[in-house]
Amino acid sequence: MSEPAVFSEIKANLEANDVVLFMKGTPVFPQCGFSNTVVQVLTYLGVQFKGVNVLENEDIRNGIKDFSDWPTIPQLYVKGEFVGGCDIIREMFENGELREYFAGKNIALEAAAE
Amino acid sequence: MRIVKLIEEKLTAALHPHQLEVIDESHLHAGHGGARPEGETHFRVVIVSPLFEGESRVARHRMVTKVLAAEMNNPIHALALKTQTPKEADV
Numbered sequence: 001m002s003e004p005a006v007f008s009e010i011k012a013n014l015e016a017n018d019v020v021l022f023m024k025g026t027p028v029f030p031q032c033g034f035s036n037t038v039v040q041v042l043t044y045l046g047v048q049f050k051g052v053n054v055l056e057n058e059d060i061r062n063g064i065k066d067f068s069d070w071p072t073i074p075q076l077y078v079k080g081e082f083v084g085g086c087d088i089i090r091e092m093f094e095n096g097e098l099r100e101y102f103a104g105k106n107i108a109l110e111a112a113a114e
Numbered sequence: 115m116r117i118v119k120l121i122e123e124k125l126t127a128a129l130h131p132h133q134l135e136v137i138d139e140s141h142l143h144a145g146h147g148g149a150r151p152e153g154e155t156h157f158r159v160v161i162v163s164p165l166f167e168g169e170s171r172v173a174r175h176r177m178v179t180k181v182l183a184a185e186m187n188n189p190i191h192a193l194a195l196k197t198q199t200p201k202e203a204d205v
Contacts, residue, residue: 032146033143033146034192034194069176070172070175070176070179071179071183071186071187072179072186072192072193082172083172084171084172084175085175086194087175087194087195087196088171088172088175091171091196092171
């Protein structure tokens with residue numbers, strides 16, 4: 001079975017950006033509470049990320065679920081690796097694991113603004 | 115509570131939970147995309163299963179959503195998950 005065409009578009013996004021969040025809405029205007037939670041966590045940690053709004057692209061919205069074998073949005077990827085959805089990111093953030101994970105991947109964290 | 119019951123039955127059969135809580139949170143999302151007037155779209159599941167032992171968080175969530183594959187997307191619009199082993203939950 002050949003790969004869906006949308007996979008190459010998803011991969012191009014992952015190759016061009018270290019941290020990619022497939023989400024509903026944009027980082028500035030999230031349109032779903034779960035996407036918003038992940039945006040807040042990343043912003044708090046000072047992580048630069050690219051937001052991909054799946055509401056603007058039906059192919060990506062469906063394709064990303066097959067790509068990661070994960071049925072829900074949001075989905076966070078770091079250096080091409082799928083990290084998790086909202087609950088996992090929040091859990092990792094709350095127990096300090098997420099900070100360590102980014103450090104291990106050499107992703108810069110800016111100190112939260114005073 | 116039809117969908118809550120269905121989720122409970124499927125997860126109980128597949129994952130033999132020591133503890134399982136399925137909460138319908140649809141009312142919290144009324145009027146938002148994906149919500150239906152009749153509710154039963156947004157759920158929270160807290161599950162403690164020995165089968166999660168040695169599995170990553172991502173793997174555990176996949177175990178749950180695969181059991182509910184037929185319901186994911188429709189009627190389940192959102193599923194908040196907390197997955198623990200009996201040891202982690204201390205039950």
